Amino acid sequence: MRQNTTKLNTRVAKAPRTKPAEVRLDELMNAAERLFLDKGVESTTINEIVEAAEVAKGTFYHYFSSKNEIQEALGKRYTDQFLASLETAVGACAEGDWIGQLRAWIYASVVTYVETFPIHDIVYTNHHHHDRSNQAKNAILDQLLGIIEGGMAAGLWAPENPRVVALLIYSGVHGATDDVIATQAKDCTAFAQAVTESCLHMLGVFPDNDSTSPK
Template identity: 60%
Template sequence: MRYKTNRTESSPPRVRCVKPAEVRLSELMSAAEQLFLAKGVDSTTINEIVEQAQVAKGTFYHYFASKNELLSAMRERYTDQFLKRLEEKTGTCKADDYLGQLCAWVRESIEAYVDTYRLHDIVYTNHHHHNRTNWEKNAILEQLQVILENGTRVGVWQIAEARITSLIIYSGVHGATDDIIASSEVDRDHFISAVLVNCLQMVGVLEYQK
């Protein structure tokens, strides 16, 4: 015979998973990035972004006042990721191999831009590098300038104005890469080698072994 009992087994309490703020912020930007690439900025609503990120709408407004503010944060993240790619690539060279670092910087600048130009065009739609106070451009320039200054210091090349040479190389590489993006028929490896040779000639390195 079975007896009823008033005792009930209680289920263990649910533990609410609270994600760190930086994780939620990253997920929001990643969700927006996917939607912007697929639909465009104007066609994407904030409702769609929070649905994609699986967060409440209030979470969006906790971090951003508008899509424009979101785009500003995405622009900073894009630059950080771009710089990280360059740092990782130049970091594969020996600490005193400034010629190798310059070659790696030029190559990876082209590769990274080609790989991410669609996102680049989205985040820089209303904030192009022609902005003379653009900190993103300056951060990349400083990275290149340090390589050129170090190379001059140890006699790899002789550059009187590292900042000016950095500006010319940066602008030239960026502009030339737009050409390969516009043409699907360009041989990327040959293109990169040709750009690299021209950049090296600018710093006085006339012979380059691939």
């Protein structure tokens, strides 16, 4: 009897455990993202998503009420990852190096957008950067504005309206990067550097009065 109990306990210990909810959700969203990229949102069905994620259809509806809702969730995840990429670039600069931080933010914005635009175009089919109430745009804009205001406090520049400057840099970077994406350039490094320096010129930062070197 004791031996049988031991064998039973061993079998229980080796039994596969249910995946944590966050892992299941991530796999579901990854499957949807792959299918959206491959087939397009309209051509992808919920049945295909759950089959690719290897989950029951009920699991999909536990998290999302529709295909549009999972697309919106992918959009939020994309923005979070984009913001994290910019934060990493800015965080690599020394504290108080506002010129370096601004340069890193602009450069990383160009490179990250070029690297991720296929996903961007899938999750933001309505050209989200033209949406006046878009939360994703506002979050990224606030990040940029914080750097500009930090440089103002340090006496590095003194724009009359820092928010307008932030809007011009944000919109200019996005629009300029759309242009290089359209050309299908294989290497955007030089382009990213040119955009970065041009944006810095808006704040009166030129190579001869900038102690930081180009990336």
